[in-house]
Amino acid sequence: MDLAVVDDPSFDEHRPPFPHPERPERLAAARRAADRVAKGDGRIDIAVRSASDDELARVHHAKYVEELGRSAGRWHDWDEDTYAAPRSVDAARRAAGGAIELVNALVGRRTSRGVALLRPPGHHAGPAGAMGFCLLNNVALAAAHARSLGVDRVLIVDFDVHHGNGTQDAFYSDPSVLFMSLHQFPFYPGTGSTGEVGAADGRGFTLNVPLSAGADDGVYAAAFERLVGPVAESYAPGLVLVSAGFDAHRSDPLGGMKLTAAAYRRMASELGRALPDAPIGMLLEGGYDLEALEASLVAALEGLLDPVDDGACFAEPDPAHAADLERARDAARPFWRLP
Numbered sequence: 359m360d361l362a363v364v365d366d367p368s369f370d371e372h373r374p375p376f377p378h379p380e381r382p383e384r385l386a387a388a389r390r391a392a393d394r395v396a397k398g399d400g401r402i403d404i405a406v407r408s409a410s411d412d413e414l415a416r417v418h419h420a421k422y423v424e425e426l427g428r429s430a431g432r433w434h435d436w437d438e439d440t441y442a443a444p445r446s447v448d449a450a451r452r453a454a455g456g457a458i459e460l461v462n463a464l465v466g467r468r469t470s471r472g473v474a475l476l477r478p479p480g481h482h483a484g485p486a487g488a489m490g491f492c493l494l495n496n497v498a499l500a501a502a503h504a505r506s507l508g509v510d511r512v513l514i515v516d517f518d519v520h521h522g523n524g525t526q527d528a529f530y531s532d533p534s535v536l537f538m539s540l541h542q543f544p545f546y547p548g549t550g551s552t553g554e555v556g557a558a559d560g561r562g563f564t565l566n567v568p569l570s571a572g573a574d575d576g577v578y579a580a581a582f583e584r585l586v587g588p589v590a591e592s593y594a595p596g597l598v599l600v601s602a603g604f605d606a607h608r609s610d611p612l613g614g615m616k617l618t619a620a621a622y623r624r625m626a627s628e629l630g631r632a633l634p635d636a637p638i639g640m641l642l643e644g645g646y647d648l649e650a651l652e653a654s655l656v657a658a659l660e661g662l663l664d665p666v667d668d669g670a671c672f673a674e675p676d677p678a679h680a681a682d683l684e685r686a687r688d689a690a691r692p693f694w695r696l697p
């Protein structure tokens with residue numbers, strides 16, 4: 359299967375002015391992973407462009423887009439974690455435009471699998487502003503673009519160790535985008551409880567799987583088997599976007615989870631197997647240990663391109679995590695039929 363790859367030299371120009379985990383070296387690791395998996399004819403490079411103001415307005419408030427524009431060309435701190443270098447706004451706009459062009463390739467069926475190696479990441483950026491290393495919400499802008507192309511149902515799965523609060527906010531009342539997030543909880547940014555299920559017509563189209571620290575491969579595999587996979591299958595999306603953060607890996611310096619690369623292979627495979635006809639695009643979010651990021655992205659892409667049962671046997675979740683999963687299933691049950 360061909361893999362579409364989004365990448366751009368501008369993403370390296372988003373550079374921290376002080377030691378910071380979200381740094382250009384991360385992208386070098388992600389590039390090594392993509393190069394290992396997508397070779398020769400099997401790789402389709404997608405040209406990147408800046409997202410337009412109209413495209414940004416589908417998710418972000420005009421006031422924030424103006425503020426962002428004014429910060430271009432200089433150093434700026436959006437909050438204590440979120441820096442912008444002189445060329446960060448250009449990088450963020452091109453990352454968003456790259457995510458949008460990936461959707462064009464997937465919806466236009468140039469290929470059915472893709473990965474966007476993006477910096478800055480996006481899932482904490484909400485309609486009103488930057489947050490948590492993120493300037494523009496790449497995955498939300500990609501989903502909104504798919505809707506504008508006539509895709510009726512878009513599924514976003516977010517397995518970054520942090521809750522994708524910005525993405526949740528963008529579609530909280532919208533049943534045409536189903537957002538499912540697995541994340542450490544309680545943890546930054548503090549949102550993502552099971553009680554957050556969407557509002558108005560969007561009730562049941564936000565599903566959170568908050569997990570206590572220390573979750574291992576077996577917990578994530580079980581979450582996909584018992585909740586994410588079955589819900590994805592019955593939603594029958596026309597497009598799947600993955601907020602692919604790799605900071606739940608056991609080597610990650612920020613996260614408190616215990617995943618190995620095998621869990622990422624399993625999650626990607628489960629999505630491919632549950633939804634054999636839907637195009638799937640992965641968008642890079644977090645992941646701050648360079649070796650873990652590279653190995654995990656390789657495994658995720660392999661699972662995406664060849665979604666077979668790899669035979670890996672994971673341990674049953676321990677009682678605390680089994681209870682976390684049951685709580686998430688209980689929250690979903692009013693809206694979805696579960697095994």
Ligand SMILES: [Zn+2]
Binds near residue numbers: 603644
């Ligand atoms: Zn993260």
